[in-house]
Amino acid sequence: MGLLEKLLGKAGPGTLDPGAWTDAHPRRSAVVRQAAAVLLGYPDQALLQMLPTLRSALEEVGAPVEETEELFAWFTARPLEQVQADYVQEFDLSRRHSLHLTYWTDGDTRRRGEALAAFKEVYRSHGAELDESELPDYLPLVLEFTAKVSPEDGYELLQRYRPSLELLRLALRDDGLPHRGAVALVCSTLPGVSPEDRDAVMRMAGYGPPTESVGLDPYDPRLLPISERNQA
DSSP states (O other), X not given: OOHHHHHXXXXXXXXXXXXSOOOSOHHHHHHHHHHHHHHTSOOOHHHHHHHHHHHHHHHHTTOOGGGGHHHHHHHHSXXXXXXXXXXXXXXXXXXXXXXXXXXXXXXXXXXXXXXXXXXXXXXXXXXXXXXXXXOTTBHXXXXXXXXXXXXXXXXXXXXXXXXHHHHHHHHHHHTTOTTHHHHHHHHHTSSXXXXXXXXXXXXXXXXOSGGGSOOSXXXXXXXXXXXXXXXX
16 A cells, blocks of 8 residues: 555545556656656746756657657747746646646645645655645656655656546647647556546546536536535
8 A cells, every 4th residue: 555545545536546556667757757847847947958958868768759849849939938928827827737636636625635735745754845835736746756756656646646647638738738748758657548538537537427527617627526526
C-alpha cells in the first residue's frame, strides 16, 4: 500500500488504483517529467534559456521530442511579454486548463482539502520543502517531486490522478494549445494507453456509461458528477 492510499484510502470514482510501482525506463521517465515540469511552468527568461537543454535531454533518453516541437516554437515565436500574457489567460484565468490535479475531481469541495493535505504529507515524508506560493497538487510541482525526490510516491500521485491528467491533455488538445504535447509526454511515462476522448476518461475513472455521469455545466471540465459533488 502506497503512502497516498494510507492517507486517503482506496481510490474511488474519479481516481485510479495506481497498483505497484514499476518502471522499465526510470531515467527516461525522470527526464520527461522534469522537462514537462519546466515546460508547463510560467514562461520567463530562464525558461527560454533552458529550451535547448531540455530538447537535448529529451532526445538523449529517446523521448518523442516531436510531441513538444510546437510548444518549443510557441515559446519563441513572439515577444516574451505576449507569451506570458497568453499563459496567464489560459492557465491562471481559465479553469478549462487547470494545472491542479485535484481540481478536476473535487473542484473546491471539502474533499479536495483532504486530498491537498495528503499531497503535503507525501512531500513532507521525504523532507521536501513546499513552495507555499502554489498548492501541492500543482502539476509542475508534482512532476518535479517525482523526477527528483521519489519516483515511487510521485508515481502514485500521478497515476491515482491519471484521469485528471488525461482530461487536461484533452482540453489542451481541443483548444489547440501546444502544451498538450508536454502532458502527453507525462502520460507516456505511465501504464497503459491514453483515452481518446472524455467519455473514455469517464470509463477509466469508474463512472460507467456517459449518460450516467453528467457534467457540472456544459463548459465545466471537471470529472466529478453532480450527484457525488452534492454529497461531498
